[in-house]
Amino acid sequence: MDAIPAMALVDRFVQAFEAATGATIADARGSEIPFRRPEGIRRLDLLLHAQTAHRELDLAVELISQAYPRDIRHTVWQLEEYLLSTERRNSTIPFVVAEYLSTGARESLRERGIGYFDSSGSLFLKNGDWLVNIDRPGKPKKSPRVGSIFAGAREQVVHALLHAGDKWLTGLEIAELAQTSSYTVSQTLRELERLEWTVSEGSGRNQRRRLVQPGKLLDAWVESWRTREETKTRWYMFAPSPQSAVPWIYNVFGNTKRDDWTVTGASAANALSPLLTSVDTVDLIVPPGSAAQYAKDIGLKEVAKGANVTLLERAGASTLFRHHANDVHVWFASPFILYLDLLDGRGRNKELASEFRSNILKI
Known part of the structure; x- marks a missing residue:
């Protein structure tokens, strides 16, 4: 942490600790306290001395900016190493002082018996006859992201x-x-x-x-x-009747020499979790750049209205975990892709999506 914000945060911690316990913390503070361990010299961020009417205590403090469960492992280890090195371990309270502590980080520290304070004013301390548990919601700083996890x-x-x-x-x-x-x-x-x-x-x-x-x-x-951009084209294929459109289309595509297409959307979801009386359109995932060739090979006609085939040009996550289901010998998309594709606002797809999430995904 930067020096000025860190010391301002320490000042707030000192005030909160004194108010909660009635103890007095000396103005003189030791920072970067060296201590010896088998692997060499290590350094504690801060050592404070607290005085009460009946005893003297050391507060071994590690400072951290934002802490989630994964962030505090090294900090906890550092405090535990310091406790092993000091002869005053029975009179030392380990503390993590942070700008922000997530709910999970707080819980992890409590489980390990380590006190904590963050800028929300949250304070936890369990030592002897002291039990302080002030829990206030904090707000993390916006931090750089690796990028969208959905890209x-x-x-x-x-x-x-x-x-x-x-x-x-x-x-x-x-x-x-x-x-x-x-x-x-x-x-x-x-x-x-x-x-x-x-x-x-x-x-x-x-x-x-x-x-x-x-x-x-x-x-x-x-x-x-809902915000993704993709190449989506709508086509018409002759079928003897609207009711037979889905199996007819499955059969026509199944007779092609290509095996890189996958059924998604309402026709596949309704086969796995029947809700709709009938579905007369088919959504198919095909490799990027292949829609025109599919249309030529099968004789699809591109239309603005009355389409019964939608070709979605995709790769990546949409093609993972495709499977056969219910004795229908076509590739169905993963249940998660089926669910996502139902959220397109068409017809009763929203209703089917809710049923599908409950019955199939069970989330």
């Missing part, structure tokens, strides 16, 4: 995590599911952990992650999905 290969990581449900996965396993690089996985997980939508256990190559807020992640993906 490019990062969106594939999001899709893979939702597909995995509550399973614990290593970074390598996530990369294999998402068909992307470990670097992209790491960057995406960093943002998701900052948002406290994932949790982790272990370290190094054996570190595993698990999605704990699938609903929040899916809702955020919905918001991003």
Whole structure:
């Protein structure tokens, strides 16, 4: 943290601590306190001396700007190392003083018996007969982002995590599911952990992650999905009747020599979670730049009205986890892509989307 903001924050911490405990903290403060550990000399950010009517205490303080669960691991380790090094460990209270502490970071510190204070005025302390728990909502500073987690290969990581449900996965396993690089996985997980939508256990190559807020992640993906830009064209294919349009179209596409198309939207969702009496249009995901060739090969006619085929030119996350379902021998898009594509405002798709999320996604 910058020197002036840090010391201003320390002043506020001192005032809050004294008001809550009746103790007095000496004006003289020691900073960058060296202490010896087996691996070498380490330094504590700040050491304060508190005086009460009955005892003297040291406050071992580590300063941090914004803290989420992943950010406090090193800070907690540093405080624990200091406690192991000092002969006054029984008279020392470890503290984290931050500009912002997330709910998850506060909970983690409480579980470890470490006091904390942040700029919201929140203060936690449990030591002897002292129990202070002032909990106020904080507001994080806006910080630079890696970029949208719903863009490019990062969106594939999001899709893979939702597909995995509550399973614990290593970074390598996530990369294999998402068909992307470990670097992209790491960057995406960093943002998701900052948002406290994932949790982790272990370290190094054996570190595993698990999605704990699938609903929040899916809702955020919905918001991003609504603003996406893509090439979408509408076509007409002859079918004997509107009622037979869907199986007819499936059959025509199934007889092509290409296997890189995937059914999405209402026709696929209704097959998995029946709600609508009938669906007479089909939405198909095809590779970028291939719609015109498909239309030529199959004899589709591009129309402004009366379309029964929509070709969506996509790659990436939309093509992951396609599957066969209900003895229908065509590729259906992942349930998550089906759900997202139902939120297009057409007909009763919104109603079908709600039913689909409840029955199939169960989120």
